[in-house]
Amino acid sequence: DAGITQSPRHKVTETGTPVTLRCHQTENHRYMYWYRQDPGHGLRLIHYSYGVKDTDKGEVSDGYSVSRSKTEDFLLTLESATSSQTSVYFCAISDAGSENEQFFGPGTRLTVL
Amino acid sequence: SQKIEQNSEALNIQEGKTATLTCNYTNYSPAYLQWYRQDPGRGPVFLLLIRENEKEKRKERLKVTFDTTLKQSLFHITASQPADSATYLCALTGGGNKLTFGTGTQLKVEL
Numbered sequence: 525d526a527g528i529t530q531s532p533r534h535k536v537t538e539t540g541t542p543v544t545l546r547c548h549q550t551e552n553h554r555y556m557y558w559y560r561q562d563p564g565h566g567l568r569l570i571h572y573s574y575g576v577k578d579t580d581k582g583e584v585s586d587g588y589s590v591s592r593s594k595t596e597d598f599l600l601t602l603e604s605a606t607s608s609q610t611s612v613y614f615c616a617i618s619d620a621g622s623e624n625e626q627f628f629g630p631g632t633r634l635t636v637l
Numbered sequence: 638s639q640k641i642e643q644n645s646e647a648l649n650i651q652e653g654k655t656a657t658l659t660c661n662y663t664n665y666s667p668a669y670l671q672w673y674r675q676d677p678g679r680g681p682v683f684l685l686l687i688r689e690n691e692k693e694k695r696k697e698r699l700k701v702t703f704d705t706t707l708k709q710s711l712f713h714i715t716a717s718q719p720a721d722s723a724t725y726l727c728a729l730t731g732g733g734n735k736l737t738f739g740t741g742t743q744l745k746v747e748l
Contacts, residue, residue, distance in 0.1 A: 557735075564740065568738075623669055625671060626681075630680055
């Protein structure tokens with residue numbers, strides 16, 4: 525398996541609280557992605573990074589921010605969590621963008637009460 | 638609008654048969670199309686990538702076709718086994734370094 529971990533793996537939080545999810549890779553891949561997966565919607569891209577300090581929005585970026593200060597770490601922050609952000613969040617990495625396969629982390633299950 | 642469609646109904650087949658899954662898309666001109674497998678509670682795992690100038694790609698018991706005229710990809714698993722039971726996702730490049738995923742089709746291989 526590609527060296528990619530996510531933390532925490534599970535989190536329950538309350539509406540209005542800030543939440544940060546961490547993705548860590550040991551593969552030195554340039555691209556990192558955050559997705560959310562919900563029944564009926566499949567995987568949807570939230571934000572992605574194409575290098576240190578270089579990020580761009582995905583399909584469902586509202587309410588989320590990201591940061592990448594090191595190659596190996598990509599953080600996803602929910603500034604003020606809402607119940608609609610209850611989901612499973614996956615991080616993925618890729619060596620060469622969309623022309624290469626993506627390797628996914630194990631996922632973080634987030635519940636916002 | 639851009640759309641990727643995979644059959645949302647589960648596909649049930651008998652062991653040893655060939656499973657065929659479909660991915661249709663509209664308003665895309667993808668340079669690449671990828672297929673992933675996802676097991677419950679796990680992240681997707683890459684299976685195959687096919688380029689727009691390739692008609693067919695094979696890997697062991699897997700075969701993918703890509704018809705840019707029909708805007709369709711077919712994913713075949715020959716001699717299917719219960720261990721092939723999973724959800725299969727197709728993904729397209731919509732431009733840039735991003736993939737857009739379909740919602741997936743669940744495959745169940747029965748003894």
